[in-house]
Amino acid sequence: MKANQPTLYEGIALFFQELDLKLETARQRDYHGDRQELRQLTVSSELNEWAEWPFLAQVGELIHTWRRKGESHREVSYLITSLPRQEANPRRLLKLIRGHWGIENRLHWVRDVTFDEDRCQIRSEAAPQVMSALRNLVIGLLRLGGASNIAAALRAHAWEPSRALRLVTPDSG
Numbered sequence: 001m002k003a004n005q006p007t008l009y010e011g012i013a014l015f016f017q018e019l020d021l022k023l024e025t026a027r028q029r030d031y032h033g034d035r036q037e038l039r040q041l042t043v044s045s046e047l048n049e050w051a052e053w054p055f056l057a058q059v060g061e062l063i064h065t066w067r068r069k070g071e072s073h074r075e076v077s078y079l080i081t082s083l084p085r086q087e088a089n090p091r092r093l094l095k096l097i098r099g100h101w102g103i104e105n106r107l108h109w110v111r112d113v114t115f116d117e118d119r120c121q122i123r124s125e126a127a128p129q130v131m132s133a134l135r136n137l138v139i140g141l142l143r144l145g146g147a148s149n150i151a152a153a154l155r156a157h158a159w160e161p162s163r164a165l166r167l168v169t170p171d172s173g
Contacts, residue, residue: 001078012078016042016061026090028098037066041094045085057084060093106143111135114151141167 003009023042030037043060060079065072079097081088088096111117115135122131139150145167147153157164 001080008080009078012059012061012080013076015044015059016078024090026094028094035066035068037064039064039094039098041090041097043085043090043093053080055082056080057082058088058093060090062094062097107136107139110139110150114154 001009001012023044025040025042027041028039030039040063041060042063043058045058058081060081062077062079064075064077067073079093081093083093111132117132117135120128120131122128138154142150142153142157145153
């Protein structure tokens with residue numbers, strides 16, 4: 001959940017500030033080079049009267065802290081889910097959240113930044129969907145070809161177009 005839903009965001013933030021309940025929390029530590037990260041997810045299915053949404057099963061508070069080059073950072077975000085506690089405890093929800101951001105970082109960010117999709121001038125009929133599908137195809141082919149950096153792979157293929165053909169041509173053995 002993002003702060004662009006201010007009423008819901010503030011309601012859940014207040015909910016977690018005022019809780020007197022003992023809630024289950026999951027923690028995950030990661031190390032990426034000189035960056036140390038900790039994600040702590042606390043969830044509740046005690047939704048009280050303020051949450052009158054059908055199928056709403058749990059709300060959560062995710063505190064993400066990281067330290068890099070001596071500087072500490074902290075980010076708090078909130079989530080809502082229809083998954084009941086029996087299907088998704090805090091540990092599983094934390095894995096699902098990480099999976100979601102993996103998709104966001106590996107696909108949507110590449111489309112937004114590397115392909116600059118938001119500034120595309122193609123806007124009529126089915127052309128935007130076709131271009132989006134082609135971008136996804138290119139990203140998928142490059143990933144299948146072993147590319148971890150799509151921008152670098154695009155530059156390499158631009159210099160040597162025959163490499164792009166090898167991505168779609170079956171090996172002859």
